[in-house]
Amino acid sequence: MKFRMLTPGPTPVPEETLLELAQPLFYHRSGQFRALLREVTSDLQYLFCTRHPVLTLTASGTGAMEAALASALPSGSKVICLISGRWGERWRNLARALKLEVVSVTVPYGQAVDPLLLQAALREHRDAQAVCATLSETATGVKNDIAAFGRLVAATPALFIVDSISGLCCVECRTDDWQIDLNVSSSQKGLMLPPGLSFVSVSDKAWQAIDRNRDSRAFYFDLRKYREALATGDSPFTPALSLVRALKVSLARLRAEGIEQLWAKYARLAAMARAGLQAMNLELFAAVPAEGLTVARVPEGIDGIELLNRLEKQYGIKLAGGQDTLKGKILRLAHMGHLDAFDVLAALSALELVLLELGHDLEPGAAVAAAQRVLADSLFVPRVV
Numbered sequence: 001m002k003f004r005m006l007t008p009g010p011t012p013v014p015e016e017t018l019l020e021l022a023q024p025l026f027y028h029r030s031g032q033f034r035a036l037l038r039e040v041t042s043d044l045q046y047l048f049c050t051r052h053p054v055l056t057l058t059a060s061g062t063g064a065m066e067a068a069l070a071s072a073l074p075s076g077s078k079v080i081c082l083i084s085g086r087w088g089e090r091w092r093n094l095a096r097a098l099k100l101e102v103v104s105v106t107v108p109y110g111q112a113v114d115p116l117l118l119q120a121a122l123r124e125h126r127d128a129q130a131v132c133a134t135l136s137e138t139a140t141g142v143k144n145d146i147a148a149f150g151r152l153v154a155a156t157p158a159l160f161i162v163d164s165i166s167g168l169c170c171v172e173c174r175t176d177d178w179q180i181d182l183n184v185s186s187s188q189k190g191l192m193l194p195p196g197l198s199f200v201s202v203s204d205k206a207w208q209a210i211d212r213n214r215d216s217r218a219f220y221f222d223l224r225k226y227r228e229a230l231a232t233g234d235s236p237f238t239p240a241l242s243l244v245r246a247l248k249v250s251l252a253r254l255r256a257e258g259i260e261q262l263w264a265k266y267a268r269l270a271a272m273a274r275a276g277l278q279a280m281n282l283e284l285f286a287a288v289p290a291e292g293l294t295v296a297r298v299p300e301g302i303d304g305i306e307l308l309n310r311l312e313k314q315y316g317i318k319l320a321g322g323q324d325t326l327k328g329k330i331l332r333l334a335h336m337g338h339l340d341a342f343d344v345l346a347a348l349s350a351l352e353l354v355l356l357e358l359g360h361d362l363e364p365g366a367a368v369a370a371a372q373r374v375l376a377d378s379l380f381v382p383r384v385v
């Protein structure tokens with residue numbers, strides 16, 4: 001049996017990247033490392049669509065989220081957190097831990113945050129110093145309208161801080177054009193790497209806030225240290241050398257594909273997954289779906305945990321379930337990282353088999369046919385008769 005992982009982080013990693021992890025170590029205070037860091041930073045700027053620096057931290061994604069807040073905002077600052085799921089809640093919980101004053105703008109799971117809600121919150125809280133948002137809410141599969149949020153926040157003194165961790169490379173995200181001041185991502189999702197690195201891009205407006213902040217609550221995560229080190233091509237602390245080497249390999253592959261081509265590819269996989277799940281009579285969960293994963297409700301009467309267990313045990317297909325209050329109620333089929341249309345077809349095929357076995361009403365092959373039609377339509381221009 002072949003194991004296939006369609007989970008929203010970690011994601012499958014290309015073989016050439018895995019092999020790079022086995023390379024011998026070298027000394028990091030060296031021209032060799034400075035050249036490596038320069039190269040990955042330039043590739044990251046390309047993928048983030050920014051001309052500003054992208055800093056590389058040794059930490060999972062939450063580390064860079066914490067670095068952004070702790071470096072830019074003195075304690076007591078008011079932040080508006082846009083919450084459409086567990087990852088929006090992470091912004092709120094982090095902000096509270098850093099003694100920031102949180103204004104929560106929360107929508108029910110499965111919904112995106114309406115930009116009008118942000119507009120109202122900004123009017124009511126003119127003293128807000130930051131707005132925190134999530135591009136792709138991995139807990140529910142929802143995509144938020146970062147471009148619209150960015151326009152609203154840019155008209156105020158507040159910083160616009162975005163978690164694009166599960167969105168980067170899969171969901172359109174234009175850091176500079178959309179006026180994102182601090183854009184946070186990490187290695188284990190669209191960037192096709194193991195967990196362990198995180199990244200943050202920093203706008204001029206954000207640097208001004210960081211330089212003004214006399215109350216940085218960070219040492220390891222003080223972004224000023226990363227800026228200073230990067231000026232000479234260095235990292236302030238011992239970098240996760242092997243991961244940075246491997247990053248270079250994955251980034252080269254992504255850059256060769258092209259960022260707009262990547263967005264189009266994942267949009268195609270998402271369209272296949274949505275068509276397939278609906279063709280097996282499943283209800284999609286996200287009102288506005290992100291392109292990196294597709295979330296469906298587990299049908300009434302079927303045990304969602306049993307369903308995912310059987311998929312993995314019997315067919316080697318690993319999907320993710322729901323978390324917290326959504327446990328057992330949804331399934332999350334991720335199509336981010338190193339996978340393609342045939343992995344999505346395989347997952348849909350196996351899901352049909354398990355659902356049939358569990359007594360769900362569906363026509364075997366219907367999901368695969370629906371997804372295959374989407375794929376065919378995207379590849380061939382229809383012939384005019």
Ligand SMILES: *Cc1c(COP(=O)(O)O)cnc(C)c1O
Pocket residue numbers: 008009060061062063087134136137138163164165166186
């Ligand atoms: C995966 C993910 C994170 C991850 O945080 P880690 O610290 O890397 O576990 C944060 N935000 C979103 C939206 C994610 O999908």
